[in-house]
Amino acid sequence: MPATGIFLGLSLTDRSRVVGQGPDVRELSQRVTRRPPGMAAAPTTARANVNLALVKYWGKRDPALNLPAAGSISLTLDGLSVEASVAFGGGEADRVEIDGVLAAGEEAQRVTGFLDLVRAEAGRRERALVETRSTVPRGVGLASSAAAFAALALAASRAAGLALAPPALSALARRGSGSAARSIFGGFVEWQRGERFDGRDSVAEPLAPPDFWDVRVVVAMTSSAPKAVSSRAGMVRAATSPLYPAWVAGVEADLAEARAAIRARDLEALGLIAEHSALTMHAVGLAARPPLLYWRGATVDCLHRVWALRAEGTPAFATIDAGPQVKVLCAPADAGRVAEALRVVPGVERVLTCAPGCGAEVVA
Numbered sequence: 001m002p003a004t005g006i007f008l009g010l011s012l013t014d015r016s017r018v019v020g021q022g023p024d025v026r027e028l029s030q031r032v033t034r035r036p037p038g039m040a041a042a043p044t045t046a047r048a049n050v051n052l053a054l055v056k057y058w059g060k061r062d063p064a065l066n067l068p069a070a071g072s073i074s075l076t077l078d079g080l081s082v083e084a085s086v087a088f089g090g091g092e093a094d095r096v097e098i099d100g101v102l103a104a105g106e107e108a109q110r111v112t113g114f115l116d117l118v119r120a121e122a123g124r125r126e127r128a129l130v131e132t133r134s135t136v137p138r139g140v141g142l143a144s145s146a147a148a149f150a151a152l153a154l155a156a157s158r159a160a161g162l163a164l165a166p167p168a169l170s171a172l173a174r175r176g177s178g179s180a181a182r183s184i185f186g187g188f189v190e191w192q193r194g195e196r197f198d199g200r201d202s203v204a205e206p207l208a209p210p211d212f213w214d215v216r217v218v219v220a221m222t223s224s225a226p227k228a229v230s231s232r233a234g235m236v237r238a239a240t241s242p243l244y245p246a247w248v249a250g251v252e253a254d255l256a257e258a259r260a261a262i263r264a265r266d267l268e269a270l271g272l273i274a275e276h277s278a279l280t281m282h283a284v285g286l287a288a289r290p291p292l293l294y295w296r297g298a299t300v301d302c303l304h305r306v307w308a309l310r311a312e313g314t315p316a317f318a319t320i321d322a323g324p325q326v327k328v329l330c331a332p333a334d335a336g337r338v339a340e341a342l343r344v345v346p347g348v349e350r351v352l353t354c355a356p357g358c359g360a361e362v363v364a
């Protein structure tokens, strides 16, 4: 059966457009190796780490395909991971268990819709049993969905008998959650905006492996309550902001600076660009209609603490995602001091320290 290219960005309804594109389909088929679908439903388990965006993805050029308005750069983090087990066969409907609890409603539908992409590509119809286990709190701005969909992309595609090359795997993960495209890879990673309407050129690629540069990310948790506005909804709202066009126009220059800083292992240059990217992203939200602010009081206090540390001579740089947690980039030797400084900020519930982590892998 020929590969249809769904993973590289085409929705099911777009399929006719691909079938007409002979050379592209052939090119794709070379990158997708098929295995004969087995009779037995053996579960496959994969693990993926979360990633922290240093140049943020905030806005889509195609919401259905999760195509970003601009590129982004991240660091995959060790120790905050999701394991996903997938087995196809039997049952009337997909069964999705998240951390031991049967998923329902929108959460279950999101996984089922994702499995439909895998089934379509693999030419299979069986329902699936999916179990995910997470070491990351969900829905609080710690990128748990990035790790979850990266792990699910790898586990589900393998369980369905597909052996996808990394770019195709990244494109598949992107369909579950945009930032998941980056968690396929370890270390520093860039996700390309791409130009094509079908998104097949919007995939992530590694910039530098985890051992290229030993840095730390100290995470100050200021709230474990689920966020009120998902990143999906937040990006829709961002587009109403008069600052949104300026944000999108500025990302290319931020990417170039971040790439150069990573190449040179220049912590200050990378930290300053990461802080700038995050603060600009949140400024877009402040000017949106209605306004969007993910921060709590403790978020602001952590930011000031980081700036005070810097003034005192500790190179530490803050970034914030779609939630109230503050993540601080620093050198390994300073991580203890940064963690202590954040732990005593009133409202900080917990502090975690992460090193660079590896990409998604099959574990069973």
Ligand code: PMV
Residues within 6 Å of the ligand: 052, 053, 055, 056, 057, 058, 072, 143, 145, 146, 177, 178, 179, 180, 231, 232, 320, 321, 322
């Ligand atoms: O992948 P999503 O839809 O969860 O969006 C992620 C958005 C941010 O975490 C705020 C930024 C990013 O690049 O990861």
